[in-house]
Amino acid sequence: MxxxxxxxKLKRTASHRRALxxxxxxxxxxxxxxxxTEAKAKEARRFAEAIITRAKNAYLAEQAGGTTNIHAxxxxxxxxxxxxxxxxxxxxxxxxxxxxPGGYTRVVKLGxxxxxxxxxxxxxxxxxxxxxxxxxxxxRAKRMMSRAERVARSRAKQAELEAKQATxxxxxxxxxxxxxxxxxxxxxxxxxxxxxTEQQPTAEAPAAETAADGDxxxx
Numbered sequence: 249m250x251x252x253x254x255x256x257k258l259k260r261t262a263s264h265r266r267a268l269x270x271x272x273x274x275x276x277x278x279x280x281x282x283x284x285t286e287a288k289a290k291e292a293r294r295f296a297e298a299i300i301t302r303a304k305n306a307y308l309a310e311q312a313g314g315t316t317n318i319h320a321x322x323x324x325x326x327x328x329x330x331x332x333x334x335x336x337x338x339x340x341x342x343x344x345x346x347x348x349p350g351g352y353t354r355v356v357k358l359g360x361x362x363x364x365x366x367x368x369x370x371x372x373x374x375x376x377x378x379x380x381x382x383x384x385x386x387x388r389a390k391r392m393m394s395r396a397e398r399v400a401r402s403r404a405k406q407a408e409l410e411a412k413q414a415t416x417x418x419x420x421x422x423x424x425x426x427x428x429x430x431x432x433x434x435x436x437x438x439x440x441x442x443x444x445t446e447q448q449p450t451a452e453a454p455a456a457e458t459a460a461d462g463d464x465x466x467x
Contacts, residue, residue, distance in 0.1 A: 256291050269295040270327045272371070276353070277333045277341065281372035289355045289371040296371075299324055300337070300345060300352045307342035344375045 258265055272292040275282050284292070306320035321338060328334045345352050356370040 255294075256287055258287060258291065270329070272296075273299060274328055274330050274333055276371055276373065277328070277337055278330070280376040281370060283358075283368065283370050285361075286355070286357060286367040286369040289369040292371055293353050293355060295327075297350065297352055299327060300341065301350070303337045303342045304345055304348075307338060308346060311346075341373070348375070 258268065260268060268288070269292055272282065272284060272288060273296040276292065276296055282289075302320055302324055306317035310316060321334065324337065325334055328337065352374060353371060354374055356372070358368045358370060360366065361368045
């Protein structure tokens with residue numbers, strides 16, 4: 249029995265386990281969110297937070313006026329073998345978590361995986377995945393509401409949606425009515441022009457007949 253024994257073996261040797269945790273940490277720092285088994289996520293969380301804490305302390309010391317902490321970078325570089333991720337850790341990530349006293353990551357359980365039935369979880373950086381925090385706040389506020397408040401809120405949202413739909417329909421119908429109004433004077437003006445065209449030959453006809461009568465008289 250393993251009473252009071254810290255950590256999980258994950259069915260691996262020490263070297264294999266450390267290589268696994270290094271790979272998971274690099275992926276977490278690069279993508280800010282990874283999906284793995286629950287046991288691996290919990291172990292990688294402890295491993296990654298120790299590295300982030302060292303980078304954060306070095307960043308705060310440098311911001312306070314100290315020199316660049318090369319030793320901290322070399323220690324972290326033993327586990328983070330990606331130069332781009334290492335640079336981002338000591339600049340962007342350390343700056344983002346500078347105000348946190350810990351708890352830079354979280355584990356979100358997803359249930360059992362189809363196939364082998366392993367428990368799956370998501371390991372993510374808290375400061376880079378704020379949408380979940382906002383959803384949790386909204387869900388918590390909704391649970392604290394009474395039934396009457398929830399019904400009133402739902403009816404208000406429905407009324408707002410119907411008002412938006414009515415406005416959209418009115419906006420679509422308005423240009424069609426203007427087009428009909430503009431087309432009507434044009435249609436009325438068309439017969440007037442035709443009438444003038446028809447009347448013009450009628451006015452010229454007597455003149456032509458008069459000229460023909462004059463020619464006959466001369467003959």
